Amino acid sequence: MERTLILLVVSALMVFVAPGVRGTGHLSFANNTQVNITRDGCGVSKLCVETPDDCDPSSNKTCLFASVIASTPMAPSGSNLTMQLRGYSMGYVALGLTQNASEGTTMLFVCAQNTSNNGSFFFRTRMRNNTNGDLSPTERRVREIRGMVEDNIIKCEFEVPEANATSMRNSAATTFAILLGTGSLNGNMLDSFNVTLNSGRLNLADPTSNVPTTMAPSTMTTPDSGSNGVYPHAVLLLLSVLSLPVVLGA
Numbered sequence: 001m002e003r004t005l006i007l008l009v010v011s012a013l014m015v016f017v018a019p020g021v022r023g024t025g026h027l028s029f030a031n032n033t034q035v036n037i038t039r040d041g042c043g044v045s046k047l048c049v050e051t052p053d054d055c056d057p058s059s060n061k062t063c064l065f066a067s068v069i070a071s072t073p074m075a076p077s078g079s080n081l082t083m084q085l086r087g088y089s090m091g092y093v094a095l096g097l098t099q100n101a102s103e104g105t106t107m108l109f110v111c112a113q114n115t116s117n118n119g120s121f122f123f124r125t126r127m128r129n130n131t132n133g134d135l136s137p138t139e140r141r142v143r144e145i146r147g148m149v150e151d152n153i154i155k156c157e158f159e160v161p162e163a164n165a166t167s168m169r170n171s172a173a174t175t176f177a178i179l180l181g182t183g184s185l186n187g188n189m190l191d192s193f194n195v196t197l198n199s200g201r202l203n204l205a206d207p208t209s210n211v212p213t214t215m216a217p218s219t220m221t222t223p224d225s226g227s228n229g230v231y232p233h234a235v236l237l238l239l240s241v242l243s244l245p246v247v248l249g250a
């Protein structure tokens with residue numbers, strides 16, 4: 001236990017700016033609670049990303065949907081992100097926050113069904129190596145986790161406190177690309193994360209920041225592609241790595 005913890009802490013420190021790391025292993029929850037996820041407030045009070053475009057998470061089975069409400073960032077701790085995620089999977093659905101989906105790392109928030117326990121819900125955080133797709137355990141404080149699974153539709157909501165997308169350059173603390181995708185479970189292990197949507201960099205604090213929307217699932221970009229007008233906020237960030245404070249509460 002002690003050893004695992006130390007390894008986790010070391011790997012977390014190597015990748016994330018960590019003012020303090022404590023706690024034990026990954027989070028896991030098994031309480032099914034009612035979770036309602038709708039488009040109400042999309043583009044007004046919450047930022048929504050989804051695939052297929054404009055799909056309705058309350059009625060369309062295959063709709064992979066996420067919404068984010070970011071509190072006004074306060075230095076130096078950043079912003080609290082209230083997230084909702086909903087998708088269809090026999091294994092897990094996940095939301096990733098990154099700066100560039102093809103390099104560095106992605107902080108991955110995973111909502112899954114435990115098929116060996118009657119489809120009960122559980123939650124994990126993982127760090128994804130964007131170069132080779134490896135998923136590794138990581139410490140990230142997450143609170144207010146709620147989830148449910150019904151007919152392989154996984155719905156969850158959670159809050160990520162004190163997110164700060166710091167980079168080598170000045171940028172909004174709330175500028176992240178959101179990745180949505182699914183994966184299968186191999187027993188208790190997560191198989192690789194299959195990215196089905198890459199939002200491109202968005203200001204999570206601006207519910208309209210992805211209007212006009214959509215982008216191909218991969219980030220094949222030219223070095224100056226941030227200035228093509230599709231993602232106004234992309235211009236703000238160039239070379240950077242995801243750098244979330246890694247603080248795990250009790």
Ligand SMILES: *[C@@H]1O[C@H](CO)[C@@H](O)[C@H](O)[C@H]1NC(C)=O
Pocket residue numbers: 034035036
């Ligand atoms: C979710 O929706 C159902 C049906 O509309 C409703 O009965 C329930 O109270 C709602 N739950 C929450 C937490 O809003």
Ligand SMILES: *[C@@H]1O[C@H](CO)[C@@H](O)[C@H](O)[C@H]1NC(C)=O
Pocket residue numbers: 052053054055059060061062
């Ligand atoms: C779900 O969304 C897809 C894509 O928008 C659409 O083709 C399909 O008809 C929708 N299904 C339902 C049941 O609304």
Ligand SMILES: *[C@@H]1O[C@H](CO)[C@@H](O)[C@H](O)[C@H]1NC(C)=O
Pocket residue numbers: 073074075076077078079164165166173
């Ligand atoms: C984000 O982190 C940077 C560097 O750690 C800090 O200077 C900045 O004030 C933080 N911003 C917010 C909004 O917390």
Ligand SMILES: *[C@@H]1O[C@H](CO)[C@@H](O)[C@H](O)[C@H]1NC(C)=O
Pocket residue numbers: 071072073074078079080161162
């Ligand atoms: C984030 O949430 C914590 C605890 O609720 C609160 O103390 C803090 O002020 C919030 N931060 C922001 C930037 O809203």
Ligand SMILES: *[C@@H]1O[C@H](CO)[C@@H](O)[C@H](O)[C@H]1NC(C)=O
Pocket residue numbers: 118
């Ligand atoms: C599995 O879950 C369903 C729906 O929640 C419930 O009706 C059923 O009794 C459960 N089965 C077992 C074996 O726990």
Ligand SMILES: *[C@@H]1O[C@H](CO)[C@@H](O)[C@H](O)[C@H]1NC(C)=O
Pocket residue numbers: 015104105129130131132
């Ligand atoms: C990601 O994988 C690549 C290739 O295996 C490796 O060179 C790199 O160090 C890894 N990055 C992290 C942050 O683990």
Ligand SMILES: *[C@@H]1O[C@H](CO)[C@@H](O)[C@H](O)[C@H]1NC(C)=O
Pocket residue numbers: 194196
């Ligand atoms: C990844 O997703 C795509 C599109 O949904 C699907 O065609 C493909 O089979 C998936 N790959 C894996 C390994 O699950």
Ligand SMILES: *[C@@H]1O[C@H](CO)[C@@H](O)[C@H](O)[C@H]1NC(C)=O
Pocket residue numbers: 100101102103219221222223226238239
């Ligand atoms: C993302 O990373 C790739 C590979 O390192 C790089 O070619 C590309 O320019 C980066 N994109 C942005 C917008 O920084």
